[in-house]
Amino acid sequence: MKDFLNTFYKNHSLLYKVILFIATTFLIVYLFPKSGRFKYNFEKGKPWQSETLYAPFDFAIQKTPEELSKEKEQIKANATLYFSIDPKVLPIVKKAYEDNFYTTFPDSIYRDESRSLKKQGEQIIDELYKYGVLEDHLSRVPTTEVTVLENRVERYKTQFSEIYQLEYIKRDVLEKLEKANLEGYQSEYIALFFDIIKPNLTYNKTFTENVINEALQAVSFTRGSIEKETLIISKGEIVEGDKFLILKSLESEYESQVWNESNYNLIVFAYTLLVALALIILLLFLRKYRLDVFKNDTKVTFIFFNVLLMVFLTSLMVNYNSQYIYIIPLAMLPLVLKAFFDARLGLFTHVITVLLLGSIVPNSYEYMFLQIIAGIVTILTVSELYKRANLFISVAQITMIYIIAYFAFFVIHEGSVETLKWETFAMFILCGLATLFVQPLIYIYEKLFGLVSDVSLLELSDTNSKLLKQLSNEAPGTFHHSLNVANLAEAAANEIGANAMLVRVGALYHDIGKMKNPTYFTENQSSGVNPHDELAPQESASIIVDHVLDGIEIAKKNNLPDRVIDFIRTHHGTSAVYYFYMKEKHVNEAVDIADFSYPGPKPFSKETAILMMCDSVEAASKSLKDPTSTKIDKFVENILNKQMEEGQFLNANITFKEIQVIKKVLKRKLANIYHLRIEYPE
Known part of the structure; x- marks a missing residue:
């Protein structure tokens, strides 16, 4: 037991590094997006750079998110409204009309005229309740289809314009009196109807929403299909229109087939091998060229933590929206490591991190080229970090390098600057501003890890x-x-x-x-x-x-x-x-x-x-x-x-x-x- 403890004590630093290496490897693999990688890179409106592509298997053409959203909005807009009717209301209203008619109209009216007025009122009530009176206010297109239910059984169908709403009853009654030339008795009719008219329809929101949800669930996510060996796109052809939709469908289908349940573990194992290889190279570099750093567990932990932090931020952005990938201030990594160690270690760690991220970001070659160039410029330009002016000047230079390199790539792909995405330049500027956070970050690291910058x-x-x-x-x-x-x-x-x-x-x-x-x-x-x-x-x-x-x-x-x-x-x-x-x-x-x-x-x-x-x-x-x-x-x-x-x-x-x-x-x-x-x- 004593020998074991002595051996453990002598090798505790090496054991710690092994545990740190394993933990970092699995954390990075865990953070990586759990989706397959399509082996072709393409962008809408740009030429197809790879060889002529034929369909490797049968697959369906998926609708775009915009198409699906539009289709769902149409379903919601054209959905049938369902109302529940209370059959007891109309008899009650008619009886109330019968009981209150003669007390509302004056006795001076002749008997024949009184009968005529009463009959006119009964006709108005029948018209109001022909399709029902609604208490709730609903703002809908008049042509919207309406289904009226009695005890959850369909009674009749109509359009929304045929239903009267209680808040507009006075207006509707006046219109009917005007048509019947009964303007002289408006006050009597209005007073009578105001007391007796009651709604007999209620909006069945639950039933309506259930029907809409069933219709939304039935929406097809695909339109048409592509058979195996069908020509999809030729080399040099512009990726646009249906070509782009077909390629996106193939990419999605390919990724779903690659990351199926049977080979998921094998692919995760392959990712683990790649990450482990990169981290081993980093440790070997420390052991050969920075032995004092390698022997210090705190410093090794600090380096691995920063690599993990950059992988975490980038993975987060890839999962959210990969278009904003350049907002992540990756140049902070060599800046921080140079502040605490030296330029060579900072650049080597930066390159290893970029190589790791190249396996999960879109347009990996372009991304890696930009980030490695930016890292080299960071190392070459940033000196005496404690001088604030130097940091601002260096960040401006890094931002310019990003913009120039991206512009060059865009012209190579497009052959023109007409469709240049200016918002990407704004992302590079935001990235530069985020890089300025390196000063407070260095202070935080000093307190957490006990290092000195x-x-x-x-x-x-x-x-x-x-x-x-x-x-x-x-x-x-x-x-x-x-x-x-x-x-x-x-x-x-x-x-x-x-x-x-x-x-x-x-x-x-x-x-x-x-x-x-x-x-x-x-x-x-x-x-x-x-x-x-x-x-x-x-x-x-x-x-x-x-x-x-x-x-x-x-x-x-x-x-x-x-x-x-x-x-x-x-x-x-x-x-x-x-x-x-x-x-x-x-x-x-x-x-x-x-x-x-x-x-x-x-x-x-x-x-x-x-x-x-x-x-x-x-x-x-x-x-x-x-x-x-x-x-x-x-x-x-x-x-x-x-x-x-x-x-x-x-x-x-x-x-x-x-x-x-x-x-x-x-x-x-x-x-x-x-x-x-x-x-x-x-």
Whole structure:
């Protein structure tokens, strides 16, 4: 069990990467649209680029969404309305008319005339109730067909115009009285009818909607069919009209046949192989060229997360509407990775992601070409991301590249610009605006993953920050030394292409541990009193060496990033406090140099190696008396050669040529500091 735990602990990082790889692979495959891919790319109004196409099997021609929508709207507009009739209402209305007629009309009317008026009223009631009186207000076309039901059984059919609505009864009665020349008795009739007329029809909404739904469900989604081996389209022929509809029908039928139940699992397995292959290549790249990133589980997780995020956003848009695919700001991926790592890693990851997405987007070649070109331009143009103007300029350049490349593709396909889709250009502009979100996104990533970007480094380089102000107050000599080292290191980093901002920040904070015992370091001994005179050499060496551990402790308390703390840990490597070692050796020949050495580790990057060189040279340069160019050259050579002999740079990815370049920079800078002129021969 103990052996198993030891093995697990030794390989836990590798096991984590395996789990991360498997989880990311399955998530990406899950996000991919679950539909087949038609092996031909085509667009309406553009020439057919592939070989002459014959129908591979029998299939039906599908109606377009517009045709189906129009057909359904016609069904709804022409649908029969169903009403329910209450047969008890009419007898009640007639009885009420009989009972109230003589009390409504005056007694002065002659008997014969009274009978005539009563008969006229009965005729009006019969006309009103011939097809029924409706209480609800319905706004329908007069010719709409109406079916009247009694106890859910059809009683008669008519048109909507034949039905009277209760709210218009007064108007309708007046019209009938006018036709019968009974205008003189309008008030009596209106008063009588107002009291007795009741609706006998109600709109049966449920029954009507059920009938409409049945009709909608019966709508055919196809019109006609194509037999196997029928010529569909010839090479170079324009894809339009019926040709386009037939191709869309074939595409849909092909995808439905490919993604059937029998081979679904096989196709998903094939997708998994492709995704796994792409992610393995990404991991192999990290292991071969970015070993420090590969060993850091957080950084690998961060890279995989960003790939997954871009796949998620693109899949979402493909499922919603693939026409808007270019709104997704894919150029953010290399921007983010360049901000935290380097341009090469950012571009490689971007290309891998684009290759993954090429299997799910329409017009995959065009899409991949545009996105890879945009990624390359992003890497080449974006420098010093912490400067806002640079980001805006780069985003404008990326947007222009999108527009130019799309325009070129369109002209190649169309042969003209008459049908150019200007809305696509608007999508590229929106994509550019979305890319500007990279600044707040970088800040969010810093908090989530504990990484450091150039934006944060710029903030840390501010000498008015709390920690650097404390350093300048408590150890002013150390603060001035740190500024000088920062200037030297930044110049050296720029000369060999290292991260100048990172090394500058590391230089500013590398000696913050000296704040704990500032007077024990010569640069802070302004009074001329040296407390080391009263200490044994080993005690003095212990205090000097401890400033590294004290610096790490102070840095962690102030939440400095690990990348900055690395400079504190490595700026002396495993070198010895040589002065106190030699002092002790005069007394004790058996002294162990390990007791006077820094704990390390040795520098493990170009930036930490640069800081070690610049720190040693700047500190030792204070002891130069009557400096000349020759003295400075020899001085720099001696210090750096000694560090190389001790193997301090063996773990850093820095070449001998780069060290020689750094030597030249340091010699030139020190000569400028001491205001030396060229020594002319006598």
